[in-house]
Amino acid sequence: MGLFLSTFSKISLYKIIRLATLIDLIGSNWVSAIRVAIATPKFYCEKEGALLLPEVAFEKVFNKIEDAIFYRHIVPRWLWKLQKWLQIGPEKSHSESQQIIDKFLHECISSRLLDEEKEKSMFNNNKNDESNFDMFKALVKENGEMKQIDYKFLRDTAINLVVAGRDAISATLSWFFWLISTHPLVEAKILEEIQQNFTTKQENWATLGIKDNLSKLVYLHGAICEALRLFPPVPFEHKCAVESDILPSGVCVSPNTMVYFSLYSMGRMEQIWGKDCLEFKPERWISENGSNIYVPSYKFIAFNAGPRSCLRRNISFIQMKIVTVALLSKFQMNLVEGHRVCPSVSIILHMKHGLKVNVTKRVN
Numbered sequence: 001m002g003l004f005l006s007t008f009s010k011i012s013l014y015k016i017i018r019l020a021t022l023i024d025l026i027g028s029n030w031v032s033a034i035r036v037a038i039a040t041p042k043f044y045c046e047k048e049g050a051l052l053l054p055e056v057a058f059e060k061v062f063n064k065i066e067d068a069i070f071y072r073h074i075v076p077r078w079l080w081k082l083q084k085w086l087q088i089g090p091e092k093s094h095s096e097s098q099q100i101i102d103k104f105l106h107e108c109i110s111s112r113l114l115d116e117e118k119e120k121s122m123f124n125n126n127k128n129d130e131s132n133f134d135m136f137k138a139l140v141k142e143n144g145e146m147k148q149i150d151y152k153f154l155r156d157t158a159i160n161l162v163v164a165g166r167d168a169i170s171a172t173l174s175w176f177f178w179l180i181s182t183h184p185l186v187e188a189k190i191l192e193e194i195q196q197n198f199t200t201k202q203e204n205w206a207t208l209g210i211k212d213n214l215s216k217l218v219y220l221h222g223a224i225c226e227a228l229r230l231f232p233p234v235p236f237e238h239k240c241a242v243e244s245d246i247l248p249s250g251v252c253v254s255p256n257t258m259v260y261f262s263l264y265s266m267g268r269m270e271q272i273w274g275k276d277c278l279e280f281k282p283e284r285w286i287s288e289n290g291s292n293i294y295v296p297s298y299k300f301i302a303f304n305a306g307p308r309s310c311l312r313r314n315i316s317f318i319q320m321k322i323v324t325v326a327l328l329s330k331f332q333m334n335l336v337e338g339h340r341v342c343p344s345v346s347i348i349l350h351m352k353h354g355l356k357v358n359v360t361k362r363v364n
């Protein structure tokens with residue numbers, strides 16, 4: 001990643017982060033989920049450059065799907081259903097993109113099923129190697145015998161994980177880096193905290209006892225929460241009432257009513273966050289004794305709340321902290337003058353034009 005950064009001095013930070021999180025994922029255990037979806041061996045075993053290929057190719061395909069899903073939120077249901085039936089407009093490109101992804105996943109899953117069969121016959125069904133366990137194997141185990149595996153179930157699980165995990169972290173980190181670049185005092189405090197807790201120059205994160213050290217980064221945690229509060233990557237959501245219900249506000253909701261709520265607005269409401277709700281203040285998340293304040297998910301809604309909340313909340317924080325420590329401790333990022341930063345209109349709160357920065361090596 002260092003090479004990548006120093007080779008280009010003016011690049012989109014979004015792209016660095018996408019690459020950084022991806023490379024990081026490849027090295028950690030929870031990549032098993034992603035392996036099911038995007039990683040035949042050639043993707044995760046080869047050197048960094050190879051990782052970019054499926055990413056770039058899929059960027060466009062996923063963007064089309066995102067556009068179509070957003071469109072479904074703003075037009076009446078009958079209209080997009082009709083367009084889907086006629087195969088016109090955004091629904092047409094949605095179906096085409098879906099087919100590309102299906103084909104790709106079909107190849108990945110088939111090759112994994114073959115590998116599993118080979119492994120099974122080699123080890124005569126007796127091998128119980130925990131170190132080699134991944135999401136695919138977990139699903140196989142859950143479903144019993146390999147032959148009973150439902151391809152559609154594997155495909156849908158894979159696509160669910162890819163879509164859920166693909167952009168949230170990189171979008172959050174883009175806003176985060178923009179916020180700290182425009183708040184130099186916050187950046188200085190984060191750097192100080194990193195320097196106090198990561199004295200080693202060692203670069204192998206796996207051997208650093210990273211989790212313990214990361215949990216000491218209280219101020220960084222607060223800053224990331226602030227970025228998520230002000231720029232939640234999932235900016236709005238909807239729920240549908242199964243039965244009639246009454247909202248806490250007293251509003252009656254009848255069955256099948258779609259209720260939209262804006263996570264973006266909730267993060268900026270004075271009645272929830274106080275008078276300084278529009279300010280970027282990591283201190284908000286730190287108690288008097290210096291630890292992080294617990295804020296209930298129904299208030300800090302970026303990961304949603306209740307039974308359908310994000311399954312990867314904790315690991316996402318770890319990832320975002322690792323990327324921040326890796327980037328900030330080595331590189332100084334200055335915003336490119338005149339570059340316009342604004343959100344895109346989408347189901348994910350991307351930066352419309354990305355975040356352009358000048359990257360220079362940090363002199364300690």
Ligand code: HEM
Nearest residue numbers: 161164165168169172234302303304308309310311312316
């Ligand atoms: C900053 C990072 C992230 C944020 C803010 C975030 C936010 C959310 C939100 C708001 C939901 C609820 C969506 C809905 O109800 O429609 C959700 C669900 C989910 N997220 Fe995340 N997410 C993040 C990262 C990830 C990552 C890295 C993964 C891993 C692949 C992931 C996996 C999931 C899954 C599987 C669900 C569906 C849970 C369910 O429906 O029961 N998320 N996330």
